[in-house]
Amino acid sequence: MKVSKFGGSSLADGHQLQCVFDIIKADDTRKVIVVSAPGKRFKDDTKVTDLLLTYAKATIEDTDATDIIETIKDRYHAIGNHFDLPAYELADIDEQIDHLARKHYRSFDYLFAAFAAHGEYLNAQLIAKVFTHLGVPARFVDPKEIGLRVDDNARSATFDTKSYNTIAELDLSTSERLIVPGFFGYTENGDIATFSRGGSDITGAIMARGLSADLYENFTDVSAIYAVNPSIIENPAAIKQMTYDEMRELSYAGFAVFHDEAIIPAIQGGIRINIKNTNDPEAPGTFIVPPTEVQQTRPVTGIANSNRFSALYLHRYLLNKEVGFTLRILEILKKHNISYEHMPSGIDDLTIIFDKTLLTQEQVDGMLEDIAATIKPDTLKWLPSYGIIMVVGEGMRNRIGALTDIVTPLKEHGISLQMVNQGASEISIMLGIQPDLAERAVKAIYDNIFKMV
Amino acid sequence: MKVSKFGGSSLADGHQLQCVFDIIKADDTRKVIVVSAPGKRFKDDTKVTDLLLTYAKATIEDTDATDIIETIKDRYHAIGNHFDLPAYELADIDEQIDHLARKHYRSFDYLFAAFAAHGEYLNAQLIAKVFTHLGVPARFVDPKEIGLRVDDNARSATFDTKSYNTIAELDLSTSERLIVPGFFGYTENGDIATFSRGGSDITGAIMARGLSADLYENFTDVSAIYAVNPSIIENPAAIKQMTYDEMRELSYAGFAVFHDEAIIPAIQGGIRINIKNTNDPEAPGTFIVPPTEVQQTRPVTGIANSNRFSALYLHRYLLNKEVGFTLRILEILKKHNISYEHMPSGIDDLTIIFDKTLLTQEQVDGMLEDIAATIKPDTLKWLPSYGIIMVVGEGMRNRIGALTDIVTPLKEHGISLQMVNQGASEISIMLGIQPDLAERAVKAIYDNIFKMV
Structure with missing residues (x-):
């Protein structure tokens, strides 16, 4: 059935x-x-x-x-x-x-x-x-x-x-x-x-x-999910099959074909998913399946990008010496009913990344005011538009040098990154980038990785 | 005076x-x-x-x-x-x-x-x-x-x-x-x-x-601060001068020559610091100065590594959909009086990095028990030993390709990374690595970057 x-x-x-x-x-x-x-x-x-x-x-x-x-x-x-x-x-x-x-x-x-x-x-x-x-x-x-x-x-x-x-x-x-x-x-x-x-x-x-x-x-x-947005790359590779987790990461960062929350019941029930085209029902489409069913052939399955983010940058000396420092920031977020996406930190720096579609200007103003008053940072910057690129592939699990294949073409094209986050997820690398550079970056990464194979 | x-x-x-x-x-x-x-x-x-x-x-x-x-x-x-x-x-x-x-x-x-x-x-x-x-x-x-x-x-x-x-x-x-x-x-x-x-x-x-x-x-x-630990590289380059922020990042990740909190009063007062050798007082030593006084010649000033960290890895689907999710984790940390260092996150994953010298086994056990009971993650892993490498240099500010010069030699030497965190701090890139691979990684990065100049 x-x-x-x-x-x-x-x-x-x-x-x-x-x-x-x-x-x-x-x-x-x-x-x-x-x-x-x-x-x-x-x-x-x-x-x-x-x-x-x-x-x-x-x-x-x-x-x-x-x-x-x-x-x-x-x-x-x-x-x-x-x-x-x-x-x-x-x-x-x-x-x-x-x-x-x-x-x-x-x-x-x-x-x-x-x-x-x-x-x-x-x-x-x-x-x-x-x-x-x-x-x-x-x-x-x-x-x-x-x-x-x-x-x-x-x-x-x-x-x-x-x-x-x-x-x-x-x-x-x-x-x-x-x-x-x-x-x-x-x-x-x-x-x-x-x-x-x-x-x-x-x-x-x-x-x-x-x-x-x-x-x-x-x-x-669409007749398949493509490895990259077809508005960026002409005739991109179609993805024949991918794992649940790959789909989830790609949806999160802009692949709108399938709702990112819809994957969870499928994962929990082990239900195979087939994305198909109503106007081309004979085409096999893309299968989204448990990891055990996938024979991986490429290191990277897909590259997604989304400009739906904003970021807050904060600097204060010794900020992470204090037990409960981030706690106070998160209490401010909670007070304004703001959910955050990611929070990469340095020694004295913290960047908080938000989904801007979930924010009103009033929430942002209230949050910034409270952070300035309570935390008294040396520097507090608000970046209203922040791009995220997600390079996703089960093939990157434990693969040495995945990052090299991503950042080398960016260097060659003179594209700089604002953030690199690898490691929390084993199957993806997240890049932060100026929104106006995102499409060029995706193209450079795609050309490098998909030509290599 | x-x-x-x-x-x-x-x-x-x-x-x-x-x-x-x-x-x-x-x-x-x-x-x-x-x-x-x-x-x-x-x-x-x-x-x-x-x-x-x-x-x-x-x-x-x-x-x-x-x-x-x-x-x-x-x-x-x-x-x-x-x-x-x-x-x-x-x-x-x-x-x-x-x-x-x-x-x-x-x-x-x-x-x-x-x-x-x-x-x-x-x-x-x-x-x-x-x-x-x-x-x-x-x-x-x-x-x-x-x-x-x-x-x-x-x-x-x-x-x-x-x-x-x-x-x-x-x-x-x-x-x-x-x-x-x-x-x-x-x-x-x-x-x-x-x-x-x-x-x-x-x-x-x-x-x-x-x-x-x-x-x-x-x-x-010591007669100078060296660009890398001399126990890893023989006769490493001496650092003639560096900025306060560079010293702070290097101290944090293992350069024990100067206490990382001691830099703050110097920054705030604009006081120049001179690290010198009691047994070689004529040697110029290393000057730590405001950024305006430094003429930068190399992209990277120093590479530090420290094995004093532990990490917790946690996976739960939809974890960042919930306002206040991290807040609950941080409340657990606060209850056990535990301070954390960094918290890189994916969509459904969170890694929390700790300074293990500040933790007792009792605190760790209590925290893990509370997280398991309250958060009910799908996966909860404790990595008692976690290495961090910090590549530091004012020359990396806005420099395209800094990351490439770091990860390419690691790929060549077959060394894999557990975490890469670039972007919160503009002058450093933080790498997470298995402690037993850290010295080899530092050597590979040093050889690549300091030979290039």
Whole structure:
């Protein structure tokens, strides 16, 4: 049995959904289908999730939402009409869209979560109707029905692993395909809470593990995961297979193909993952598998880069003589509800690296003010934009000289680094770099390593 | 005016003290002399400080201390007798040694501190007597007299910078040389508290800054600081001059010539330091100066290595998603009164590096137990011995490719690294390595970099 998850671009319109239908129909073992909300149909299109968030805002502000509601309905209608779905089936979807604004929510956060989740919630219902209509019986499965429980973090929820027991009870002996909306679960109080954006991958992984699937297929719009971003290197090497940990490190540093939290249930359940292309389903795609299944041939599997970081640099003599020095800094971070990513230190220096997408200017200002007042550093610098490159490969475990192959081409190209962090993870080397140099650096490293092989 | 500090090996016996006397006599501007306790006269000799610690232990345990007391007295007698010092002058020293065991102490820690400090305390008195006897008038200056105040940390005290005001009042217009014992100060309660071992360097630096000396001479038993440990490389390059920050980084990682905390008062006061050899006083030695005074000619100034570290490795999925994760670890460290040195992190991994000389097995066991119980990591490893190599040079600031010159020779020699940390400090690169590979690695890096120039 396979769990097959389809992303927003694979479900953007009727034409795409036809491809999905063909894929499902072709293989009876594709039993559980996890779906995203309809994504972009063209470059400047708006995703249904974003339309729903605009609708949510209008609801809170009590402004006229007629236009946005129509736009949302049109998206679902266009898909339904592509398959000549009867009008009453679409009326049921419309009714739920209208009803969203009239429900009671525990807080604005839960309101936003519920509106956003309806992108998937309604799409899963619609897809079940379409498939049945096309002659492949399908049933919508509400995450509530299978006890998909999450914590109280309304818009960045964490999955409760106890739910695996209830998910495992789902009856798979039926001839119906089971259509599960991705991206959200229910809190103990029965409210909808969503994972972070892109979180349908997480639902897919949870279902695959809960049901002990033989394979978790993750359908998207690329035929493989490439060793480097194709916008930097033309026709880069495709990755045929990699380990869970490699995928996790690459996702973290910018490989957006697969959500970095979605790997955890797969690791824990030993579920093999196959990234595939909805528009090229015959291509083998990329397999993400346990380390024992991989025959490594190259030292480096992939090179990722991301500019989503900021950094704080702090200097004070004798800073690490003091027991509890970093503790005081972390207490300041906690006070402002700031999470940090990495904290490389020298003798008298400390650099703290943050994910800037998780920070507001207010948090940054408050943190810097408190650090200046409490810690009294000699130097305190804030770098609003900080690039990170991650060179990842199981082949680097214990491999002597991996770092040489990375820094030598940078020297040759006159590119300087702000930070090098090797050693905490055995399968990756992390480089800190000025964001405007990152792409040149990735290119230099790629050319050196992938030409060597 | 110069402050001249002499280490224990320069004061080990009468012959050495004669050299010190000649150095002082030769230059009238050597006005303030800071002295250590008598050190080792030969390889297997015992330092007077260690004899005093044995005496302290006997006092606490109330066991017979007659022999150890005689041994201590003999050391001072041997020096006095070398210069035919009158017997009554030595009787005064003897009386203070006997009296040590009869005084009241606030705690065992303060008892140990007071006994240890008497190595310097008595030696400074003896040296003032000897110099005066030899025709160079000298006066013993008790740190109490000049208000050299420290905090309550009995055996690893931190200096109170308010004392600079009282030190500045010391009358230098006298024709006498002023002999100041190193290593200790007085707490607010009037108790003796010592700096960490080797702390006479700190007293010298404090005196030089408090008195705005033109130069702080630090006499020891080497004619220069070398770019690398001479036990690893034969006839290594001597460092003619380096910056404060370079010295600080090198001291931290094993260059024992100069105490790493002693550099701070010099930095803050802009005091130039000259490391010189008591047995080769004409040699220029090594100057440690503000960065503006250095004309840099090489990319790397020195390479230090130290095996005094331990490391903890911890892996748990999603560990850095959680605000306050590291905070909980640091709270555990604080509970066990453990200070850490560095904390490089990956996505799901954290390595914490400790100075093992500051840890007891009991602390380690308690910490590991609490981390296992509270954090529940997937993996928790303790590496009792962890080597650190520090490659230091102002020339590395913004220099592209510094890392390449370090890691390439390691690759050629087949030496693998456990950790690389570049970036928190701009003038150094820190490498983590298996202790048994450290010397080979230092040799490979030295040969590559110092042959290139």
